[in-house]
Amino acid sequence: MTATQKRPSRNRQIGAFGEATIAQHLETLGYDIIERNWRIKEGEIDLIACDSQSLLHFVEVKTRSSLAFGDPLEAINRDKARRLQRLALAWLATHHQLGSDFSIDVAAVLLAADGSHTIDFRENIL
Secondary structure, eight states: OOTTSOOOOHHHHHHHHHHHHHHHHHHHTTOEEEEEEEEETTEEEEEEEEOTTOOEEEEEEEEESOSTTOOGGGGOOHHHHHHHHHHHHHHHHHTTOTTOOEEEEEEEEEEOTTSOEEEEEEOOOO
């Protein structure tokens, strides 16, 4: 690695692992992953997926390596949920899909010291 290349931080690696884990989980449930890390200046949506009934899911993923700072889902407060809703509407407008049915979902990945992990996926939090 050269001096100009940066190694991803531990937090970014943990976050990327969580997002990949949830994407795989959703695919196992039959969802199609449409987009990852869609970003505009107001924020980012981690995952956008579509289920077998063509319902769009906008998924916020939180990953932690311990409970020292609380359960990962505790990071999703009312303000964060409302921002996710605004971002979802921005995505729908940008992709000419206003009026489509959608769900704001959250997912938590908790990593254990032995390398195992647990998933907590909750649909339609608003």
